[in-house]
Amino acid sequence: MERPLDVAVCGAGIAGLAAAVLLHQAGHRVRVHERDAHAATRDQGGSIGIDGAIGRRVIERMGLDDVFAAVSHPEDATGRVVDAAGTVIRPPRIDPESRDAEVERPELRRMLLDHLPADTVRWGHRLRSLDERDGRPHLTFEDGTDAVADLVVGGDGAWSRVRASVGGTEPVYSGITFLDRRFPDVDRDFPSIAATIQRGTLFAHTAGLGLIAQRIGGNARVYVAFRAELDHVRSAPPAALRADLERTFTAAGWDPSLTEFTTAGEEPGTVRPVFEHPVGHRWDGRVPATGRRVAATLVGDAAHLQSPFCALGTNNALLDAADLVDALDGAGTVEDALAAYESRMWRRAAAAAEAAHASIRAFMHDEAPAEHLRRRSTASCRPDPAVDLDDPWAPEYLPARFGSGARAAAE
Numbered sequence: 517m518e519r520p521l522d523v524a525v526c527g528a529g530i531a532g533l534a535a536a537v538l539l540h541q542a543g544h545r546v547r548v549h550e551r552d553a554h555a556a557t558r559d560q561g562g563s564i565g566i567d568g569a570i571g572r573r574v575i576e577r578m579g580l581d582d583v584f585a586a587v588s589h590p591e592d593a594t595g596r597v598v599d600a601a602g603t604v605i606r607p608p609r610i611d612p613e614s615r616d617a618e619v620e621r622p623e624l625r626r627m628l629l630d631h632l633p634a635d636t637v638r639w640g641h642r643l644r645s646l647d648e649r650d651g652r653p654h655l656t657f658e659d660g661t662d663a664v665a666d667l668v669v670g671g672d673g674a675w676s677r678v679r680a681s682v683g684g685t686e687p688v689y690s691g692i693t694f695l696d697r698r699f700p701d702v703d704r705d706f707p708s709i710a711a712t713i714q715r716g717t718l719f720a721h722t723a724g725l726g727l728i729a730q731r732i733g734g735n736a737r738v739y740v741a742f743r744a745e746l747d748h749v750r751s752a753p754p755a756a757l758r759a760d761l762e763r764t765f766t767a768a769g770w771d772p773s774l775t776e777f778t779t780a781g782e783e784p785g786t787v788r789p790v791f792e793h794p795v796g797h798r799w800d801g802r803v804p805a806t807g808r809r810v811a812a813t814l815v816g817d818a819a820h821l822q823s824p825f826c827a828l829g830t831n832n833a834l835l836d837a838a839d840l841v842d843a844l845d846g847a848g849t850v851e852d853a854l855a856a857y858e859s860r861m862w863r864r865a866a867a868a869a870e871a872a873h874a875s876i877r878a879f880m881h882d883e884a885p886a887e888h889l890r891r892r893s894t895a896s897c898r899p900d901p902a903v904d905l906d907d908p909w910a911p912e913y914l915p916a917r918f919g920s921g922a923r924a925a926a927e
């Protein structure tokens with residue numbers, strides 16, 4: 517595409533900001549509309565594993581690898597699995613060649629924000645709806661203002677308003693909820709928790725119960741995972757859920773060093789039900805009022821929300837941004853570019869969604885942890901080091917990355 521476009525990005529999460537940075541670098545005029553009042557309005561969630569073969573390549577392409585290296589933690593990009601007694605059943609795999617790294621979400625977001633021109637983001641500007649006016653996308657915001665653009669990029673997350681306007685569907689509850697518990701300054705205030713986690717991520721699970729404990733820098737965060745009805749977790753106070761979990765982990769015979777993740781600290785934690793898009797989620801891009809295709813598309817969780825068990829959501833959001841910009845670069849019209857971008861992204865997203873769905877099922881399986889270890893020996897979210905992943909569209913990429921069923925899921 518030769519002419520610069522006026523692009524309205526909805527959402528200043530990682531997906532929206534990554535798209536904004538790459539679109540700006542490609543010469544387009546970008547405005548980001550974000551509902552939050554500022555970048556630190558709410559807790560952004562736990563740390564993110566950036567895969568050296570996926571997300572990191574996009575960061576390199578942005579020219580931000582040195583900045584990323586300064587704020588990320590390669591030493592925490594390891595994981596080990598223990599059983600309910602605390603015995604290691606899968607040790608960490610240390611790969612000296614790996615470029616994987618953990619990063620705190622606010623750091624990643626700040627890195628992207630710092631590489632956009634001042635005033636690109638309109639904070640406190642919540643999208644209400646998207647329709648089409650005179651052949652162009654027309655955005656209406658909750659504060660009564662509106663805007664038109666040549667292209668709208670919906671990076672507005674799991675409950676995307678852009679998606680609702682272009683024929684996408686809402687994610688469904690996985691049946692699993694996390695109680696998200698934070699342990700700041702873990703060495704000083706929670707030394708026994710620090711000693712149990714050691715470095716990186718500790719996974720522990722039995723039938724229907726799990727712990728994912730992350731250590732990054734001086735802080736720790738623990739996701740206590742359990743099966744539950746959605747109505748129950750939405751109505752029960754977090755303190756009551758925490759007390760229930762303490763009893764359940766103890767009754768199931770978990771070692772006190774692990775049960776402590778539910779008991780330590782004052783704050784009960786934040787309840788986070790895990791939602792997923794069905795494998796193969798797509799949309800037709802037509803606004804209901806006219807039935808015509810509008811120049812709008814989706815990136816990140818708005819496009820493909822998946823369980824975090826493959827640690828791919830942000831990595832794929834970064835790839836979405838790169839693919840969208842490449843598609844715009846290579847096409848004569850916005851419509852052609854969106855068709856090219858979406859077919860590529862849908863193919864990748866379907867394979868990742870299937871892998872993440874299988875992974876959460878195996879993790880919380882009645883026969884956990886054996887079922888999860890069995891699955892990991894045949895299908896993995898991690899790339900096979902023997903395969904060249906420079907081109908994520910090489911025919912061998914999907915099976916290498918996600919296991920042999922992945923190619924079928926993507927077709």
Ligand SMILES: Cc1cc2nc3c(=O)[nH]c(=O)nc-3n(C[C@H](O)[C@H](O)[C@H](O)COP(=O)(O)OP(=O)(O)OC[C@H]3O[C@@H](n4cnc5c(N)ncnc54)[C@H](O)[C@@H]3O)c2cc1C
Pocket residue numbers: 526527528529530531532549550551552562563564565566641642643644671672673674675676677739815816817818824826827828829830831832833
């Ligand atoms: C526990 C957990 C661990 C994870 N670990 C990893 C990992 O290790 N690696 C990995 O790759 N992924 C991981 N993920 C997935 C990752 O968090 C997400 O895929 C990623 O953050 C999605 O970014 P996003 O920008 O699409 O969405 P979000 O981060 O949700 O951003 C959406 C933005 O849009 C804004 N917004 C929403 N509605 C509107 C509106 N109407 N108008 C304007 N703005 C709006 C929101 O305020 C928000 O700023 C994990 C997820 C979870 C839950």
